Amino acid sequence: MGSMIVNGMLEKKCISPEAVLISTRHPETLAALTGKYPSVRVAESNRSLARKCSRILLCTKPLDAVRVLSEISGDLRPDTHIVSIAACLPLERIARFFPGPVTRVVPSLTGEMQAGVTLLCHNARVSRKAAQEIEELFSALGTVVVIDEENIDVATDLTSCGPALIAVLMEEFARAAVRHSTLSLEQARALAVSTLSGTARLLDEQGSPTGTILRRVATPGGITEEGVQQLRSDMPRVYDTLIQRTLAKYELRKADVGAEGDRLLDPGP
Numbered sequence: 001m002g003s004m005i006v007n008g009m010l011e012k013k014c015i016s017p018e019a020v021l022i023s024t025r026h027p028e029t030l031a032a033l034t035g036k037y038p039s040v041r042v043a044e045s046n047r048s049l050a051r052k053c054s055r056i057l058l059c060t061k062p063l064d065a066v067r068v069l070s071e072i073s074g075d076l077r078p079d080t081h082i083v084s085i086a087a088c089l090p091l092e093r094i095a096r097f098f099p100g101p102v103t104r105v106v107p108s109l110t111g112e113m114q115a116g117v118t119l120l121c122h123n124a125r126v127s128r129k130a131a132q133e134i135e136e137l138f139s140a141l142g143t144v145v146v147i148d149e150e151n152i153d154v155a156t157d158l159t160s161c162g163p164a165l166i167a168v169l170m171e172e173f174a175r176a177a178v179r180h181s182t183l184s185l186e187q188a189r190a191l192a193v194s195t196l197s198g199t200a201r202l203l204d205e206q207g208s209p210t211g212t213i214l215r216r217v218a219t220p221g222g223i224t225e226e227g228v229q230q231l232r233s234d235m236p237r238v239y240d241t242l243i244q245r246t247l248a249k250y251e252l253r254k255a256d257v258g259a260e261g262d263r264l265l266d267p268g269p
């Protein structure tokens, strides 16, 4: 995700390579990026980066994110703004390590295509100007939507888990078609994915709501309507269960991340 974000911002010239300093455990993984942008610099350590940068994009897994926050908390500058993409690490948890401006970002793999949504949520310490600057930076990856933190997990299902969840839907649609025909899986996949792409354009670019598409495709009493009725009957239960399961998982992860944060803040005797 870190690579996708930095690449996207550099490609769109939202940031200059000279302004980018990266710290990672395995600098060799940066070869492609530094090959393409030789002015991108690699920091000696997380702590030295914290001393040098005022805007820090934290792109590790959630447990590592609290560990990095704990590691760098003593080195952060008075003008630091932390931008964290770690899921399950709420703003208030970050505030325990750093009381200044923090923005939570939920990127999506769709950002690689400069499409889809990046969710953002700022804490009260982020100035309007800093918020606008961050929102502009992330617009290099598609649409930016600022959201209340209380809705961030469900919205993450839609935007960030979305590419996987939608890809699986198409895959299952294609597999069912294969079970009832002599189409190959590749053929069925290609048909489903191309239709998905066209439907996304109808929904998005032409602003056709689902109702309009249904009116134009699903004649009352016709064949498509049979399928629509089946989905209307089964899908609410499927999606309710899906969201209940993901929300339960977010809570479990938040508890783990919270416990690690507590341990780091108070290591005990």
Ligand SMILES: NC(=O)c1ccc[n+]([C@@H]2O[C@H](COP(=O)([O-])OP(=O)(O)OC[C@H]3O[C@@H](n4cnc5c(N)ncnc54)[C@H](OP(=O)(O)O)[C@@H]3O)[C@@H](O)[C@H]2O)c1
Binding pocket: 001, 002, 023, 024, 025, 026, 029, 046, 059, 060, 061, 062, 064, 065, 067, 068, 085, 086, 087, 088, 106, 107, 108, 109, 160
């Ligand atoms: N993947 C998604 O679609 C997605 C979507 C939304 C949000 N997110 C969030 O994005 C974050 C990153 O996910 P990812 O899939 O990009 O994970 P990833 O591929 O594992 O990348 C994490 C990077 O952080 C580095 N790292 C770990 N600990 C470090 C430390 N102490 N110091 C410096 N670098 C360190 C890792 O280096 P090593 O290679 O050495 O481990 C790795 O390069 C997660 O918090 C996740 O919640 C991901």
